[in-house]
Amino acid sequence: MTPAALRVRTAADRLFYERGIHAVGVDLIAAEAGVTKKTIYDRFGSKEQLVVEYLADRDERWRAFLDGRLDAAGPDARARVRAVFDASLAWAGDHNSKGCSMVNAHAEISDPAHPAYPIITGQKAWMLALFTGLAREAAPGDAERLGRSLTLLHEGALVAYGLRVFPDPIGHARDEAEALLDAARAQRP
Amino acid sequence: MTPAALRVRTAADRLFYERGIHAVGVDLIAAEAGVTKKTIYDRFGSKEQLVVEYLADRDERWRAFLDGRLDAAGPDARARVRAVFDASLAWAGDHNSKGCSMVNAHAEISDPAHPAYPIITGQKAWMLALFTGLAREAAPGDAERLGRSLTLLHEGALVAYGLRVFPDPIGHARDEAEALLDAARAQRP
DNA sequence: CCTCCAGTAAACAGATCGGTATAGTCACTG
DNA sequence: CAGTGACTATACCGATCTGTTTACTGGAGG
Numbered sequence: 001m002t003p004a005a006l007r008v009r010t011a012a013d014r015l016f017y018e019r020g021i022h023a024v025g026v027d028l029i030a031a032e033a034g035v036t037k038k039t040i041y042d043r044f045g046s047k048e049q050l051v052v053e054y055l056a057d058r059d060e061r062w063r064a065f066l067d068g069r070l071d072a073a074g075p076d077a078r079a080r081v082r083a084v085f086d087a088s089l090a091w092a093g094d095h096n097s098k099g100c101s102m103v104n105a106h107a108e109i110s111d112p113a114h115p116a117y118p119i120i121t122g123q124k125a126w127m128l129a130l131f132t133g134l135a136r137e138a139a140p141g142d143a144e145r146l147g148r149s150l151t152l153l154h155e156g157a158l159v160a161y162g163l164r165v166f167p168d169p170i171g172h173a174r175d176e177a178e179a180l181l182d183a184a185r186a187q188r189p
Numbered sequence: 190m191t192p193a194a195l196r197v198r199t200a201a202d203r204l205f206y207e208r209g210i211h212a213v214g215v216d217l218i219a220a221e222a223g224v225t226k227k228t229i230y231d232r233f234g235s236k237e238q239l240v241v242e243y244l245a246d247r248d249e250r251w252r253a254f255l256d257g258r259l260d261a262a263g264p265d266a267r268a269r270v271r272a273v274f275d276a277s278l279a280w281a282g283d284h285n286s287k288g289c290s291m292v293n294a295h296a297e298i299s300d301p302a303h304p305a306y307p308i309i310t311g312q313k314a315w316m317l318a319l320f321t322g323l324a325r326e327a328a329p330g331d332a333e334r335l336g337r338s339l340t341l342l343h344e345g346a347l348v349a350y351g352l353r354v355f356p357d358p359i360g361h362a363r364d365e366a367e368a369l370l371d372a373a374r375a376q377r378p
Numbered sequence: 379c380c381t382c383c384a385g386t387a388a389a390c391a392g393a394t395c396g397g398t399a400t401a402g403t404c405a406c407t408g
Numbered sequence: 409c410a411g412t413g414a415c416t417a418t419a420c421c422g423a424t425c426t427g428t429t430t431a432c433t434g435g436a437g438g
Contacts, residue, residue, distance in 0.1 A: 004385065020297045023299070026425085026427085039386080041427065043386080047427090099292070099295070102352075103296070103348055106287075106351065107287070107288070107296040108209045108211070108296065110287075110295060120352065121352060125354065127322075147251055148358070150353065152338075152346055152358060152362055154345065155349055156345030156348070157341055157343070158341070159292055159344040160313075163292070163313050165340065169337070172338070192414090214396080224416085226397080227399090228414080228416080229412095230397065230398080230417060235396080255379090
């Protein structure tokens with residue numbers, strides 16, 4: 001990726017997330033990135049492709065960030081679940097103050113054949129698998145149910161955070177997730 | 190509201206929800222409603238105002254639907270919490286297959302000064318107050334916490350439903366909400 | 379030295395955007 | 409019968425949309 005292309009993706013990332021995909025034109029992205037439209041179309045081919053790379057890059061950066069936090073959390077399942085929510089909390093303040101970019105993008109993309117679709121659903125499937133894996137370590141017999149519950153808490157917290165439904169929903173979800181984990185552990189330790 | 194205006198709002202409701210607000214032009218709405226653009230601007234004044242009335246109507250219809258279900262559920266707090274999730278399940282299939290319209294609209298509206306903003310945040314505040322009220326009946330000492338947890342489960346379920354993260358997330362959230370309620374009740378009956 | 383490539387600058391295309399203007403039809407109502 | 413309000417039909421406005429085109433510049437590598 002050339003320096004100009006990187007600047008384009010960076011500008012697109014901020015504008016698409018803050019204002020919405022359809023509300024942002026390529027002229028604005030070009031101006032913001034200090035680049036001509038020709039450069040955008042030479043590097044990305046179309047706005048649609050730029051949207052795809054915007055979401056793919058968000059996804060990749062979030063996964064890398066979370067992986068780092070999980071590594072630092074050690075092997076204990078309880079600490080790792082806690083780490084996921086703490087990572088979301090840290091991430092939300094810097095990059096996700098309007099909620100999950102995948103959920104927001106999904107609101108603007110109606111066609112399931114859109115090339116960005118698998119990125120969106122892929123991240124959600126990945127998060128579910130992550131939570132289910134963590135649940136399996138803590139309560140093997142109840143992993144499926146527990147993993148889904150953690151997923152719901154997590155998604156709900158991101159929405160509540162973006163819409164400011166009440167203060168610190170991600171911290172609240174983290175505490176609730178821990179309680180759920182402990183309850184499942186108590187039933188089959 | 191005149192018959193033509195009603196047709197406009199009905200068409201706008203479907204199109205805005207299914208395709209997104211910015212992706213739908215007034216010409217399309219006019220064509221879909223069998224109406225000229227002049228009628229739209231005579232009745233609504235602007236696209237922005239039409240968006241406001243689209244969201245306000247959704248909000249109103251959802252609250253009325255839910256109120257009916259709550260009345261039918263009787264006085265027991267457990268049954269009433271169950272009724273909220275069952276109502277969401279019934280509502281989602283018919284009108285909400287792409288997730289919560291308020292959350293989706295929020296993804297497209299960046300300016301907090303937008304006239305639709307209070308409608309969006311108002312519905313979320315109303316839902317939180319509803320859940321907190323129900324929680325108070327079941328476990329008075331823990332109502333604040335429990336109400337927030339039920340809210341997170343509910344929001345998470347709507348997102349998971351819209352993105353098809355796993356089958357029947359609303360039913361799952363309902364069962365989880367019941368368990369949460371029972372646990373809180375057991376601590377202080 | 380020459381070619382390739384990333385990039386700028388700027389004009390242009392056709393479509394669509396939100397919104398307005400003009401003219402006229404129809405039904406109801408005082 | 410005159411007036412009013414809801415509505416259709418159609419043309420138009422300037423702005424903006426995604427995307428293309430042409431012409432040119434500067435640096436890196438063989």
